[in-house]
Amino acid sequence: MYVDATLGGGGHAEAILERIIPGGRLIGIDRDDDATAEASRRLQRFGEAAVIVRENFTAIKEVLHSLGLSQVDGILFDLGASSMQFENADRGFSFAAAGPLDMRMDRRQPVTAAEIVNRRPEEELAGLIWRYGEERWSRRIARAIVRARPLSTTTALAEVVAGAIPRRSWPRGIHPATRTFQALRIAVNDELRNLENAIPDAAEALREAGRLCAITFHSLEDRTVKHTFLRLSRGCTSPPGTSASSSQERRWLRILTRKPITPSPEEIARNPRARSAKLRAAERINEVEQ
Numbered sequence: 001m002y003v004d005a006t007l008g009g010g011g012h013a014e015a016i017l018e019r020i021i022p023g024g025r026l027i028g029i030d031r032d033d034d035a036t037a038e039a040s041r042r043l044q045r046f047g048e049a050a051v052i053v054r055e056n057f058t059a060i061k062e063v064l065h066s067l068g069l070s071q072v073d074g075i076l077f078d079l080g081a082s083s084m085q086f087e088n089a090d091r092g093f094s095f096a097a098a099g100p101l102d103m104r105m106d107r108r109q110p111v112t113a114a115e116i117v118n119r120r121p122e123e124e125l126a127g128l129i130w131r132y133g134e135e136r137w138s139r140r141i142a143r144a145i146v147r148a149r150p151l152s153t154t155t156a157l158a159e160v161v162a163g164a165i166p167r168r169s170w171p172r173g174i175h176p177a178t179r180t181f182q183a184l185r186i187a188v189n190d191e192l193r194n195l196e197n198a199i200p201d202a203a204e205a206l207r208e209a210g211r212l213c214a215i216t217f218h219s220l221e222d223r224t225v226k227h228t229f230l231r232l233s234r235g236c237t238s239p240p241g242t243s244a245s246s247s248q249e250r251r252w253l254r255i256l257t258r259k260p261i262t263p264s265p266e267e268i269a270r271n272p273r274a275r276s277a278k279l280r281a282a283e284r285i286n287e288v289e290q
């Protein structure tokens, strides 16, 4: 039994069901209803072997519990937004075509990018663009956004951001608004906190020797995975997702990838979107230290 915690269009899920666990079962989780609809179509031929759940992956334990399961053999996180989300202008993830300032993966949630862009104080905007975009021009960008408010489209926002960065400092090879868009997306979807909370619960949901894999696409995600894996591999009080203290220290994971696995030049040539991908893997252990 495997869990694909970031089902998207179901590409990984399909490969897992076909090649890794033929005849086995998979639970696919995604909080985006476009993703669950697309994956349902793609995985239809597997019948009851593929169970699709629209949920936040932070609820992984509850999802398993509701299906009468407590432990699984493998869990995959393929993080960030999907091609489907980026390519549909109406979702507002991309500045490549005009769309509403939305960026919600789960459209049931109230906070959109428009709410953050048009209502948050300048200081808060600058802080989140700095923290989640690692953008050195965050203050100037926040000031320009506040002056241009209200903004309603992705392309209008991208123009304001580009105009706020001196042309000689535009990053090479990416649009000058890329970092700001990343920051807004992370903030709208609370991506890093969700990840930090979900990994310990995922570790707990694995059977002994079960495997946890995470694919990240930028340094903030990778750092979060690396540090959370390290914490769970060094011993912490149980259960790993809480701060409850206990006299026993338990090591939950053994890290299998000291350095992350990155795609080969051939793979990048075939799939340019993979160029910044990093894969980290860990194995569930059950060691108690007195």
Ligand SMILES: C[S@@+](CC[C@H](N)C(=O)[O-])C[C@H]1O[C@@H](n2cnc3c(N)ncnc32)[C@H](O)[C@@H]1O
Pocket: 005, 006, 007, 008, 009, 010, 011, 012, 013, 029, 030, 031, 032, 035, 055, 056, 057, 058, 078, 079, 080, 081, 082, 083, 105, 194
């Ligand atoms: C990079 S895509 C995954 C693509 C997928 N591996 C495939 O083969 O098509 C990431 C997916 O994770 C989903 N996602 C991101 N954060 C999530 C969360 N906290 N809970 C549930 N789904 C999430 C997004 O909605 C998106 O569909």
